[in-house]
Amino acid sequence: MAHIAYLIGTCDTKATELGYVRDLLQESGLDTLVVDVSTSGAPTTVADISARVVAESHPDGAAQVFTEDRGSAITAMADALERFIKGRDDIGGIIGLGGSGGTALITPAMRSLDIGVPKVMVSTIASGNVGSYVGPSDIAMMYSVTDIAGLNRISRNVLGNAAHALAGMMKGTRVDIIDDKPAIGMSMFGVTTECVTHVKDALDSDYDCLIFHATGTGGLSMEKLAGCGMVNGLLDVTTTEICDLFMKGIFSAGDTRLDILAQRDTPYIGSCGALDMVNFGPKDTLPESYRQRLIHTHNPHVTLMRTTADENRRMGRWIGEKLNLSRGPVRFLLPEKGLSALDAPGQPFHDPEADAALFDALEATVTQTSQRRIIRYPYHINDPRFAEKLVQHFQEIMQ
Known part of the structure; x- marks a missing residue:
C-alpha cells in the first residue's frame, strides 16, 4: 500500500502555502497529493485532486457544494471531503491549512480516520478552544500565528515545522507498539x-x-x-x-x-x-x-x-x-x-x-x-x- 502525504486546503486562496509545504514534504522523501477543497469553482494549478472531484463525493452531487452561499458550501464540501477521504486506501498522513472555515471543513475528514494515522491541522484558530474540531481524535493542532495569507518570515517557519512534524510522524518507527494482547x-x-x-x-x-x-x-x-x-x-x-x-x-x-x-x-x-x-x-x-x-x-x-x-x-x-x-x-x-x-x-x-x-x-x-x-x-x-x-x-x- 502506498504511503502518501495528503495536503488539504483551498487552492484558490492558499496555493502558495500548500506548494511550499508540498515541496518540503517531497524533500523529506515523501510522496504527496494536494487536495483542493475550494468552493469558489475557480481553476487552480497546484492541486493534484481538484475541488470538483472531491465535491462529486457528496451524496447529492457536486452541485450541492458550488453554491453562492459560503456557509452551506463549506458544510457540503466538508461532507464531500469526509466521504472522499474514507474512500482512499493510500493515506499515510494528512496536513491541512485553514482559517476558521477551512478548519471546520477539513477536521471532520481527519476525525474519520483511525487513531494513529498522522494528522496535523495548521489553523488560525488553534490557540483557542479546539475541542469541537479535534473531538475524540488525535489531530495535532498548530497555531499559524499570522494568517495563512502568503509566505513571510513567520509563516515559513510555522509551515516548515508543520511539514517536518508530519514527515517525522510518517517516517518514524514505533518499535514499542505491542499487539500481542487484545x-x-x-x-x-x-x-x-x-x-x-x-x-x-x-x-x-x-x-x-x-x-x-x-x-x-x-x-x-x-x-x-x-x-x-x-x-x-x-x-x-x-x-x-x-x-x-x-x-x-x-x-x-x-x-x-x-x-x-x-x-x-x-x-x-x-x-x-x-x-x-x-x-x-x-x-x-x-x-x-x-x-x-x-x-x-x-x-x-x-x-x-x-x-x-x-x-x-x-x-x-x-x-x-x-x-x-x-x-x-x-x-x-x-x-x-x-x-x-x-x-x-x-x-x-x-x-x-x-x-x-x-x-x-x-x-x-x-x-x-x-x-x-x-x-x-x-x-x-x-x-x-x-x-x-x-x-x-x-x-x-x-x-
Whole structure:
C-alpha cells in the first residue's frame, strides 16, 4: 500500500502555502497529493485532486457544494471531503491549512480516520478552544500565528515545522507498539480510581488496558476506538459524563454516549461510577439555578454538584434505553453502597435514596435477557470485592 502525504486546503486562496509545504514534504522523501477543497469553482494549478472531484463525493452531487452561499458550501464540501477521504486506501498522513472555515471543513475528514494515522491541522484558530474540531481524535493542532495569507518570515517557519512534524510522524518507527494482547477500554475518574486500578491490575497480564479519563472526550475516544475495532471489550466503570449531559456540566460526551452498543457487538461491562456528581468550572461559574444545591469544591477549577433522586431516575431510564439496543453481551453492575469516593458513609455526597432511585429506574427500564443483565451487589464501587465482580463478569462475557 502506498504511503502518501495528503495536503488539504483551498487552492484558490492558499496555493502558495500548500506548494511550499508540498515541496518540503517531497524533500523529506515523501510522496504527496494536494487536495483542493475550494468552493469558489475557480481553476487552480497546484492541486493534484481538484475541488470538483472531491465535491462529486457528496451524496447529492457536486452541485450541492458550488453554491453562492459560503456557509452551506463549506458544510457540503466538508461532507464531500469526509466521504472522499474514507474512500482512499493510500493515506499515510494528512496536513491541512485553514482559517476558521477551512478548519471546520477539513477536521471532520481527519476525525474519520483511525487513531494513529498522522494528522496535523495548521489553523488560525488553534490557540483557542479546539475541542469541537479535534473531538475524540488525535489531530495535532498548530497555531499559524499570522494568517495563512502568503509566505513571510513567520509563516515559513510555522509551515516548515508543520511539514517536518508530519514527515517525522510518517517516517518514524514505533518499535514499542505491542499487539500481542487484545486491547480493552476502561473509563475512570479520580473518585473511581481505586476500583479501576484493581480491575486493571487483575486483567493486565491478559489484556492491553487502555484507560480513558471520563471528561467528555475520554468517553468519546473510548467508543471511537471500539467503533473502529481497535478495542476488543469495554469496562465502562465510570459513566459520569451522562450527568454532565443531563445537567449541562462541563464534561459531557454528548447524547451519542453508549450508542456504540447498538452499532457493534463489543462485549460491555458497565457501572454507575460517579453518577452522583455533575462537574462545573470554578465555583463562581456555577449556574444560578444550582447555587442552593449540595456542592463540593474538588479543586479551584472544578466544582461538583450532587445529583438528586429525580435526576438519577431520568439518567437511569436513559441508560436503560441505550442498553436495550445492545447487540453484544452486556452486564451492568450496581454498587449499592455508593457510586464514588464522595458517595460513602461520612462523605459529602452519601445519599442512599438518590442512588436507589437510579438503580430502580435501570431495573425497571432494561429488558433483561441471557445476554443483557442488570446485577446488584452490596458493595461500594471502590470496594475490592466490587472490582472482583467486574473482572469476573468481564472474563465470562469475553469467552
